[in-house]
Amino acid sequence: MAATSGTDEPVSGELVSVAHALSLPAESYGNDLISSVDPQFLKLTKVDDQIYSEFRKNFETLRIDVLDPEELKSESAKEKWRPFCLKFNGIVEDFNYGTLLRLDCSQGYTEENTIFAPRIQFFAIEIARNREGYNKAVYISVQDKEGEKGVNNGGEKRADSGEEENTKNGGEKGADSGEEKEEGINREDKTDKGGEKGKEADKEINKSGEKAM
Numbered sequence: 001m002a003a004t005s006g007t008d009e010p011v012s013g014e015l016v017s018v019a020h021a022l023s024l025p026a027e028s029y030g031n032d033l034i035s036s037v038d039p040q041f042l043k044l045t046k047v048d049d050q051i052y053s054e055f056r057k058n059f060e061t062l063r064i065d066v067l068d069p070e071e072l073k074s075e076s077a078k079e080k081w082r083p084f085c086l087k088f089n090g091i092v093e094d095f096n097y098g099t100l101l102r103l104d105c106s107q108g109y110t111e112e113n114t115i116f117a118p119r120i121q122f123f124a125i126e127i128a129r130n131r132e133g134y135n136k137a138v139y140i141s142v143q144d145k146e147g148e149k150g151v152n153n154g155g156e157k158r159a160d161s162g163e164e165e166n167t168k169n170g171g172e173k174g175a176d177s178g179e180e181k182e183e184g185i186n187r188e189d190k191t192d193k194g195g196e197k198g199k200e201a202d203k204e205i206n207k208s209g210e211k212a213m
Helices: 013-022 024-028 030-036 048-058 075-086 119-131 136-212
Strands: 098-102 114-118
Touching: 048 075, 048 119, 075 119, 098 119, 114 119
Parallel strands: none
Antiparallel strands: 098 114
């Protein structure tokens, strides 16, 4: 499904990038925010309760998990949305400022998944998505992935620690073995020196005996 603007013309990738950068709700909201905080606890405006109440009063059966652009942009839809939007003139800052709205709330801000909408329309739909649990799928998905990363990283750390211990133990054993060899050599040297001293003493005794005779 291609992204459309208020005139129902396709939205180019460059235009989407520019609009996304300029659009405060889309920039500050997005999947980054709703993936890091449980959406049910997010507060987008000071009048979230009023926006949600008015929205569901006027659009009781509107499907919001996956939006139909016709429910937002057709002439009959515009006639229904106009009085709702005007109720928040002076209540919500820049209520009719253009921003990007995701069509499928399980997906991010892409050219194919966004349309331009008035800011109050964005707030109404995203507040409803938060309160009715539709945005929680993104949050749960990201938390599960982070949990898997944590488990994998923990396993890698344990493996690295094991390798370090083995290396350290191997080094210690090598050092111990070297010390033992040195001690053995020293003992042999001492033994040899002791034997030589004994032979020299025997020679001295023999000489003394010969002299006495």
